[in-house]
Amino acid sequence: MNTCPRCALINPPSAEVCDCGFRFTNQTAETIQAEMSAAEQSARRGLVRGLVVAAIGLVLSIISFIVTKPGGYFFVASGALVGGLGMAGRGWSKLIRLSQAKREGGLAHSDTSAGKER
Numbered sequence: 001m002n003t004c005p006r007c008a009l010i011n012p013p014s015a016e017v018c019d020c021g022f023r024f025t026n027q028t029a030e031t032i033q034a035e036m037s038a039a040e041q042s043a044r045r046g047l048v049r050g051l052v053v054a055a056i057g058l059v060l061s062i063i064s065f066i067v068t069k070p071g072g073y074f075f076v077a078s079g080a081l082v083g084g085l086g087m088a089g090r091g092w093s094k095l096i097r098l099s100q101a102k103r104e105g106g107l108a109h110s111d112t113s114a115g116k117e118r
């Protein structure tokens with residue numbers, strides 16, 4: 001499997017170009033490293049930003065719940081909660097895929113899968 005170092009999409013071994021436009025062929029280790037750390041950074045930013053948005057949504061919901069008199073209506077900032085958690089989840093899964101690819105060394109055309117069939 002080729003995990004794209006740019007977008008962390010998992011491509012079939014036969015793929016030469018990822019959906020994001022990254023070419024698997026003729027890439028130097030430096031390029032892959034650079035793409036990967038950039039992707040890791042953006043995934044981490046997305047994760048943090050998503051958590052912040054979800055936290056704001058949660059705080060707003062709690063404040064609304066507290067200030068609402070018993071029997072009244074309070075609102076739940078579900079858009080921020082769901083959107084934020086979704087954003088955080090995407091960043092998180094991207095980070096997981098990137099770190100897996102790094103551990104397995106399965107990036108681009110490093111065809112040294114020595115007895116790693118499962």
Ligand SMILES: [Zn+2]
Nearest residue numbers: 004007018020
């Ligand atoms: Zn890609």
